[in-house]
Amino acid sequence: MGFFVFLPLVLPLTAWPIARLAEQHLHPRTATRLLTGVATVMAACSTLCLALVMVVGTAQLPGNPLPDGWSDPEVRAAVPYDEIVGKAAIPALGAVLAACARALWRHGRVRRRAHRALAGLPATGVAVLPEAAPYAYALPGRQRDRVVVTTGLLEHLEPAERRALFAHERAHLAAGHHRFLLAVQLAARANPFLRPLRTAVVYTAERWADEEAAQRVGSRRTVASAIGKAALVSRGTPAATLAGFAAPGPVPRRVAALLGPAPAVRCWPSLFTSVGLAAWCAAAGTAASAMSSANSAVTMVLILYAATPL
C-alpha cells in the first residue's frame, strides 16, 4: 500500500478551488450538496487512513494487545513501517475522535438547552421572544422545528421583510440545513485541510435559504433589505473576522447576490470553465481519496489476516 495510505490526508487540497469558486458560479443548493458530499467522503477516508497508520504505530508499542504476528518483519516490510509517523498517528487519531465527539456533544447540548429555554411557551412553529437584542434563528427539533425571533428584530422590519425572514428560517428547517452544517463541522475537525469547505458551506447554506425565501415572497429585493436591516440593527455582535481583513463579510455578499440576478440551476458545470475544472478536480480528488483508502484498507486486512495465526 506504500505511500497511498497517506494520500487521503492531503487530497482535501484538491477541493480548495471548488470551495472558492462554488459560491460565485454554482446555485447555492448545488454548491451546498456538492461541497458537503466531498467534505464528508474525504473526512471519512482521511480518518480511515489515520486508523490504518495507527495500527502500524501501535504494533510497535511494547505490550500492545495486538496479535504478535502483526509486528512480524514481513508485515513491517509490507506496510509503511515508519516509526515516527506510526506513533504520531496514535495521538492524531485520538485528537480527531475527541474533537468530533466534542462537536457532536456541543451541538446536542445547545439544541437541548435552547428547546428547554422555550419550554413554557405555547407549542407553535414560531417563538417570538420579548427581547431588545435583535436575533433570529432556526431551531431544529425532534418533535417540532421552531423559528426563534425577538421583538427587537421584528420591530425594525416591514411586514414584507418579516415574511422574508420567516421564509428564510423555514427554508433552513425544511431542507435540514443543520445536517449539512454538522457534517462539515465534523469534517473540518477530522482534517484541518477541509476547513475552507466548512466556511464555504456555512455561506452557501445561508444563500440557499435566501434564494428559497426570495422565491417564496416573490421579491429578491425584499429579502436583501431584510438581511441588510437585520445586520445593521444587530451590528453590536462582533464579527469573527480579523481586523483589516479586506474581503467583504458574508452579509454584504449575500445582499449583493440577492440584488443581482437569480442563479441558474445547473446540474453539473461544463468542464471547459474554471468552475467546471475545479468541480472535476474535487471529484477526482474524492474518488482518488476513496480508492486509495479502500485499497490500503483491503491490503492491510489481507496482510494482517495472513499474519494472524488462527
Add this chain to the structure above:
Amino acid sequence: MTEHRQRARRRGQGELEALVLRALREADGPATAGWVQERLGGGLAYTTVITILTRLLAKGAVTRERAGRSFAWTPDSDQAGLAAHRMRRVLDAESDREAVLASFVTGLGPDDERLLRELLDQSRGED
C-alpha cells in the same frame, strides 16, 4: 450520572419557576410567598417558594415590595419574557453558537457596514 441528576433538577427548576409565575399572575395584586405556597398546594416547602421567587427576582421576572414583616411579590414578566431571558443565557454561554444555530445574520466586519449601506441605498434608488 451526577450530570444526569443535575439536568433533571435543572429542568425541575424551570418548571417550578413557570408554576410560581402562573400562580402570581392569578393573584389580584401583590401576593406573599405564603399565598403562593397555598395556591400551589402540595409538596412545595415555604423555603423552596422563597428560593424560586428570589431567582425570578434576579431574572427580572418579578418585583417585590416590603409589606409588614414579609415581601409582597408582583409578576413583572410573562412566560415569553422568562423564555427570552433563558434563551439569552443559552446564547451567551455558547461562544461559537454560529457553529450550531444558523442565525439569520452574522456580525459585520470592519468595512461591511459601509458596503451594506451603499448596497441598500443603491437598491432603494432603483425603485
